[in-house]
Amino acid sequence: MSNKITKLFNIQYPIIQAGMIWNSGWRLASASSNAGILGLLGAGSMYPDVLREHIQKCKKATDKPFGVNVPMLYPNVEEIMNIIVEEGVKIVFTSAGNPKTWTSWLQERGITVVHVVSSVKFALKAQDAGVDAVVAEGFEAGGHNGRDETTTLTLIPMVREQLTIPLIAAGGIATGKAMLATMILGADAVQVGSRFVASEESSAHQAFKQVVVDVKEGDTQLTLKELAPVRLVKNKFYDEIQELYKSSPSPKQLKELLGRARAKRGMFEGDLKDGELEIGQIAGLIHDIKPVAEIVRDMLKEFDLAKQEVATF
Structure with a gap:
């Protein structure tokens, strides 16, 4: 399943495991990457030395690409960014801040930068800042949402209409059918959070x-x-x-x-x-706790079946 996002991250499937605070440690990120998707460490819940430890453990647990999600509202963000560079991480997802602050700095050091937004306005600002891709996150999501309460179903086509860079859909996506729906609406990939919270490898209690x-x-x-x-x-x-x-x-x-x-x-x-x-x-559609590999396999199977069903309409 090759497209702009799989080529950008050198992954097998266009699915990103969201870098969620207190849920996305090295076990989840490495299991996700080993399953053929992009795993992300959630730096928002980690002191700098803890993040370094998780990056090092993730590198030992997978030889596949993985990244770090960095909410820029935290006071130690400069130290976090330096650790990411020192440890050789090649993909960073930024959120909760101005993408102009770090995008060029990271890219000059060979890092692919993706920024998370909740509106067309901020998607365009991220594109203008030079990011490599954008995550557009709808109102349904669990993490840091926008104040406008724009749903994923309306946000994705509105952002796609304005954006020229790759687009990743997020918010309310936990199934293969939802993955197909958002990609039909213009997304190149999906970012999945809540479904991976209820995984065996999640660091959640x-x-x-x-x-x-x-x-x-x-x-x-x-x-x-x-x-x-x-x-x-x-x-x-x-x-x-x-x-x-x-x-x-x-x-x-x-x-x-x-x-x-x-x-x-x-x-x-x-x-x-x-x-x-x-x-x-x-979460109302999440009924069990399963290994990451099984979650990914189920999503992809449902995605393929849904494509076949749509083809018969």
Whole structure:
């Protein structure tokens, strides 16, 4: 299955495993790369020395390409970027910041750069910044969403209409049928997050993985737009956010409630009541925890069957 994205990353299939905080360690990234897709380490949940360790372990676990996702809102981003260069990582996905800040610097060091956006406006800014590809992430996603709540189904064709560089679709994609749908709409590949949270190799706590499997339609909600919009499972912490919103809180008050390491407590340590539990709407279609290789195999099989079904219409 060869196209612009598989050639860009030198991978077998046009699927990217999202670099999610507290979920995407070296085991998940290497298993994804070994399955023929692009694995990403989630640097957002790693101190610099921890990231270096994960990169080194990933290099030992796979001889296939892998990358690092770097949310640029973190204060130690310069140290993170230097470690990526020192360790010879050749693919970086940037997010939550201005792509002009690091794109040229990374590319001058032989690194392929992809930027994550949530709107046509920011997709064009990323293209103007010279990135090699763009991830357009719809409102359905679990991580840092845009404030406009544009769904994947509408975002992808609108971005495709304006963009000339390769386009990766994200948000609400966990099946082969969804992969085919977004590629028909103009995407060259898909980025998958939530489905890989519920994998055996994910670094998420087992209790959180089970929550993902148990989530039903309506059990998640996009919130905290004043800080960085995230989609959360409705739990005690989520209820406290909603109660605070009744008093029209300032961003400072929301930060005080969020506190420190709330996402780590929820997703990595398994605090299902007071932790921040980020997951996409597509969790309602995730019913089991499986090895990465099996998840990829199932997606590709469904993708091929869906193509055959579409051909008969």
